[in-house]
Amino acid sequence: xxxxDLSLSEExxxxxxERGYQNPTPIQKQxxxxxxxxRDLLGCAQTGTGKTASFVLPMIDILDQGRxxxxxxxxxxxxxxxxxxxxxxxNFDLYGKYHKLTKALLIGGVTFGEQDKLLDRGVDVLxxxxxxxxxxxxxxxxxxxxxxxxxxDEADRMLDMGFIPDIERIFKLTPFxxxxxxxxxxxxxxxxxxxxxxxxxxxxxxxxxxxTASERIKQSVVMFTSKRKDREASxxxxxxxxxxxxxGKNCTNAIIFCNRKTDxxxxxxxxxxxxxxxxxxxxxLDQTKRTETLESxxxxxxxxxxxxxxxxxxxxxxxxxHVFNFDVPIQAEDYIHRIGRTGRxxxxxxxxMIC
Ligand code: AMP
Numbered sequence: 001x002x003x004x005d006l007s008l009s010e011e012x013x014x015x016x017x018e019r020g021y022q023n024p025t026p027i028q029k030q031x032x033x034x035x036x037x038x039r040d041l042l043g044c045a046q047t048g049t050g051k052t053a054s055f056v057l058p059m060i061d062i063l064d065q066g067r068x069x070x071x072x073x074x075x076x077x078x079x080x081x082x083x084x085x086x087x088x089x090x091n092f093d094l095y096g097k098y099h100k101l102t103k104a105l106l107i108g109g110v111t112f113g114e115q116d117k118l119l120d121r122g123v124d125v126l127x128x129x130x131x132x133x134x135x136x137x138x139x140x141x142x143x144x145x146x147x148x149x150x151x152x153d154e155a156d157r158m159l160d161m162g163f164i165p166d167i168e169r170i171f172k173l174t175p176f177x178x179x180x181x182x183x184x185x186x187x188x189x190x191x192x193x194x195x196x197x198x199x200x201x202x203x204x205x206x207x208x209x210x211x212t213a214s215e216r217i218k219q220s221v222v223m224f225t226s227k228r229k230d231r232e233a234s235x236x237x238x239x240x241x242x243x244x245x246x247x248g249k250n251c252t253n254a255i256i257f258c259n260r261k262t263d264x265x266x267x268x269x270x271x272x273x274x275x276x277x278x279x280x281x282x283x284x285l286d287q288t289k290r291t292e293t294l295e296s297x298x299x300x301x302x303x304x305x306x307x308x309x310x311x312x313x314x315x316x317x318x319x320x321x322h323v324f325n326f327d328v329p330i331q332a333e334d335y336i337h338r339i340g341r342t343g344r345x346x347x348x349x350x351x352x353m354i355c
Contacts, residue, residue, distance in 0.1 A: 025050030
């Protein structure tokens with residue numbers, strides 16, 4: 001599929017062509033047709049997937065019709081940081097070079113006066129960080145009654161930064177009839193709640209970061225069939241110990257991944273019982289305990305971390321010599337994330353999976 005198949009305008013195709021982009025990325029393929037049809041969108045995607053163009057491109061074509069009124073932007077894009085806001089603005093300049101859209105950027109570090117003048121004249125696109133936008137709103141510089149498209153980008157970072165109350169307020173200041181495009185790399189319960197409240201029958205699109213494993217990771221699998229069904233679990237743990245032992249001194253530290261939290265606990269306990277220096281980490285353990293465990297693993301005090309995918313994902317885990325998959329992950333993507341914990345920064349790594 002090329003961009004031509006997405007019903008985008010000639011002007012956009014020209015700008016894309018000049019940039020050297022022929023084929024839409026998976027998120028663009030999925031999102032653009034729905035955005036053009038005025039649907040609400042819930043996109044689960046990270047940066048690096050082409051997410052920005054997935055909303056900027058259709059927005060340019062939609063906004064091409066109609067004109068902005070004084071102080072009443074026709075679309076609003078919220079970003080958690082100045083840098084991201086500036087990046088989105090650049091995308092509008094880049095792809096919108098053959099359109100006559102106007103935009104303003106409301107971020108810290110840019111004087112109120114300058115942006116005021118732009119807003120006064122009326123803008124098609126307003127790109128802002130939530131705090132700065134509300135500042136302007138309170139000064140009466142901007143009205144949100146004419147916002148037809150609202151984009152919330154990087155919602156999980158907004159959550160981390162404490163912006164969710166601001167976002168809720170902004171949602172309520174925009175018309176009920178707006179089209180909403182909402183992006184988040186993860187769907188925390190708080191984010192789920194917001195989308196349930198403010199989005200109307202959204203189309204869900206999802207793409208993970210396009211991931212490939214580092215060539216420095218030696219990957220292998222060990223096939224496992226239990227001899228006795230009633231002892232399958234303990235036989236599997238015995239095999240895990242054999243696999244770890246067979247790596248000998250090469251295994252300086254390791255993360256063992258299990259699919260279920262209960263297995264994380266059982267596996268960790270069993271390893272400890274057999275004399276390994278292991279500790280569990282998963283979402284049900286309290287934060288203090290998790291931080292402690294991680295700290296000790298980082299400092300080299302703890303040799304083996306037994307983890308669930310979710311617990312390991314957001315955490316800054318240092319490079320390790322080995323990753324053992326006690327279970328085959330359910331999602332193929334998770335395999336890449338898991339083994340990517342080893343073989344970092346030019347070092348060699350080993351990944352072994354029990355199948
Ligand atoms: P983003 O995920 O929006 O931060 O985009 C990541 C990078 O991919 C940016 O440098 C974009 O310019 C680039 N990009 C976006 N769409 C495409 C495409 N269809 N083909 C190639 N590169 C793209």
